[in-house]
Amino acid sequence: MNLTKNGNGNDGPGGLQAYRDRLSLDPLRNAWATAPGPVRWAVYLLLVIGGLLLPSQSIGEFMAPSGSDWPSMLSNQIAIYVLLALGLNVVVGMAGLLDLGYVAFYAVGGYTMAIFATKYGWSFWESLFLAIAFAGLSGLILGAPTLRLRGDYLAIVTLGFGEIVKRTANNSSYVNGPRGVQGIPHPPTLSEFEIFGVQPLKYGLLDSRPYYYLLLLFIIIAIIFVKRLDRSRVGRAWASIREDEDAAELMGVPTFKFKLAAFAIGAAIGGSGGVVFASQQTSINPQNFEFLVSALILAGVVLGGSGNIPGVMLGAAVLAWLPERFRFLSDYRMLIFGAALVVMMIFRPEGLWPSRQRKAELAEGTGGMGSMGAEVAGPGQSAGPVTAEEGK
Secondary structure, three states: OOOOEOOOOOEOOOOHHHHHHHOOOHHHHHHHHOOOHHHHHHHHHHHHHHHHHOOOHHHHHHHOOOOOOHHHHHHHHHHHHHHHHHHHHHHHHHOOOOOOOOHHHHHHHHHHHHHHHHOOOOOHHHHHHHHHHHHHHHHHHHHHHHOOOOHHHHHHHHHHHHHHHHHHHHHOHHHOHHHOEEOOOOOOOOOOOOEOOEOOOOOOOOOOHHHHHHHHHHHHHHHHHHHHHHOOHHHHHHHHHHHOHHHHHHOOOOHHHHHHHHHHHHHHHHHHHHHHHHHHHOEEOHHHHOHHHHHHHHHHHHHHOOOOHHHHHHHHHHHHHHHHHOHHHOOHHHHHHHHHHHHHHHHOOOOOOOOHHHHHHHHOOOOOOHHHHOOOOOOOOOOOOOOOOOOO
16 A cells, blocks of 8 residues: 655555545535435435334344344444434534533433432423433533633543533432432333334333334434534534634634533533433433543544534444444454544544535644644644645
8 A cells, every 4th residue: 555645745646545535425415415305305204214114123133243132222322322422513523622521411311310200200201301401501501611711621621520420420329329310210101002013102121112213303303403503603603613713703703602502502412312311221320421431422423524413423323333243252342443443543534424624624634623623634734833835
């Protein structure tokens, strides 16, 4: 493999850039951009139908290792990770803010559900809306004093916030400390309706598919909500903050307000995932909300393509699925998992399915995520300060 660069500073014909170009999704994007409205709606409908059919046994025979329950894998891990990645993508991918403590909002949602359902007898739906509100409020509480920080400093503060939430739950007798909360009720069964042998509105321990369908509903709502925001004035403000916060502020964008909104919206989406997790497991404890969860969700956002909703969903699903699919390899599965990530970062540093804007940012040396990755050199650039010759 020829990894040398030509005189213009770009990878040679046999270099990494050539491989990246071959894997480009630009032809697909061009076709989608010119597709008429009815075609787009037909594709959306087919995607929803595909999501509904995903727990089928025929798909599970390939996707799940022998002896594993595919619907449980979908609801317990893959769908939860996808929902959390959509929330974190608002903060990291759209606003360009590095959050290493995202698991804290996931924990707030789960513990809110657990406390109000077991101690005060609230129903699942009442607890759900309250948990989303509390998670959003916790995003405001974290963001208000800290969002004037940037880059590594903000990352350290958010990491500390995640640990504070976990330690507080671990040392609080009100939530039984390390023993956690047990006896969390399932969502109430809405109907005994059955289709193809599945009762999608009947919740219990025996069938995980209703929880997957509930998470699928949350994912669809989150996609619509976030996509509408991305195309609005709010999304344009987030893009300007991500690319150059100082320039955005000089142009009159109230950067602090929009960064606070990104934290609150991302936290609310994460809190909804915590509610479903708690109600399905019927018990939670502080060990469910380790830093590793935040790291994996962030890795899914970056691996899939930060800022691009389909890419983020793909990255989170792959990260949740791969370790389980190769569980039969025991301890070696994590080695293979790590090697796959390294290979991906070599051949597609912009992610599996990046947006064009993020790909351009990476090529300009901003790391694909605005100022927080400004120290990362893009293809054809050298790390370090930009010289006068490079700036021409």
